[in-house]
Amino acid sequence: MIEPLHDILLNWKVHPSSIETVESHPNVYKVKSRKKTYYLKKRLNSSVEKRIEELLLTSFLLEKGLPVERPLLTVSQQPYVQQHPVFYSLYQALEGLPVQVYSLSSMEGVGTYLSQLHSRLKQYVCKYKVEEWKVETHLREWIGGKETKMIERWGEGFLGRLNEWSYSYRKLPHQLVHSDCHPRNILMKEKRATGIIDFERIRKAPRIADVCYFLAGMLKDQVKQREDEQLECIHAFMGGYQSDGTLTQEEKELIPFLVIIFLLQYTFFYNQKGYSHVVSAYIPFINRLVNSGDYQRAFQM
Incomplete structure (x- = not known):
């Protein structure tokens, strides 16, 4: 080769x-x-x-x-x-390494960088047609499957909230987004964001889709961390993001559940791959976040 x-x-x-x-x-x-x-x-x-x-x-x-x-x-x-x-x-190669350490200062830096990226993407006019990022499509397919495994039954409990959330989400302004900004695609050096890689999947969606995709990637890496450490990282990221432009109240209210949607997608994906040990860790973790008032408050600035 x-x-x-x-x-x-x-x-x-x-x-x-x-x-x-x-x-x-x-x-x-x-x-x-x-x-x-x-x-x-x-x-x-x-x-x-x-x-x-x-x-x-x-x-x-x-x-x-x-x-x-x-x-x-x-x-x-x-x-x-x-x-x-x-x-x-x-x-x-760009300067820096993929995000590996979730310190408060580094998460604030990533939030600021992503906000700057979105403000510039909003100005860009595409030469060719770009598809819409339908973030819930695969999740609905997995939950709506004919199988009756425990994880599908567990996922059905989120369908009612998903339908209600989707209506409000679709009304948000759509713009160009990266759509693959997980922690491995954002580079850091000395707690400073130095760049983002892999623009293979640019799509149209509300800007919070990128925000939540990153936060879900961060949280799945922190499943075994203390809850207060996870929530402090969310809060630091949100503070950095809003230092360059304020999120609307409607966006803030939709973000916590969108993060859950992405975590659910990770869970069903790993279940499909047969990684039962990962799934068994993710299910109680997601349930705890859904039922945590502190989790909801971490997104409010």
């Missing part, structure tokens, strides 16, 4: 000294060349339009002063190499 990658990298005039697969990301390769680090990403189910949109959007964000991962141009001035049906894009 490595030798064909050498040939692909020649499209950018990159002569690698080493190529290795990134752990847990089989379609991402870490490339070392002349003291520089790159990431070669293999895109499946993509298109020319998506690859061009990624270049235009990330160039716009960089022009607006926000550090993001932008595809490099090949010698033929394209942001990709196509080997039908696969696309390859190359990126120079």
Whole structure:
């Protein structure tokens, strides 16, 4: 597999000294060349339009002063190499490492960065059509399945609230969002957010979809942490996000349950994969959050 990658990298005039697969990301390769680090990403189910949109959007964000991962141009001035049906894009590594430590100062920094990202995404005009992010679709499919396993019966208890929540959520203003801003896609250095990577899945949705996707990713990493530590991190993130623009009261009221929706999706996904030990930890954790007044209050600033 490595030798064909050498040939692909020649499209950018990159002569690698080493190529290795990134752990847990089989379609991402870490490339070392002349003291520089790159990431070669293999895109499946993509298109020319998506690859061009990624270049235009990330160039716009960089022009607006926000550090993001932008595809490099090949010698033929394209942001990709196509080997039908696969696309390859190359990126120079940004400063920093993925979020690993959830300190109050780092969460405040991530909140501020994400707010700045949203304000700039709101200004961007897409060249091509971008699909809507229907955050509850898979959850409804899982809960509405014909099986009667314990986890499906447990999930049914959220359907009534989901229907009520969806009506209010759909009325919120929609804009361009990252839609994949989990903690591994946000980079930090010395408790400072230094950039965001992977604009493969840009979509239209209320901005709180990105907010809640990140917070759900943070909470699932903190299942074994004390409740007060989890809630302090939420509060710090919300404070950082609102330092650059205030959320409406309606958004604040919808956020706690949207975080639960994403945690439910993680739970059903892991159940589908057969990770019963993860599911057995997530179910009581989610139940505790749903019934916690402190959890609801953590989002209010």
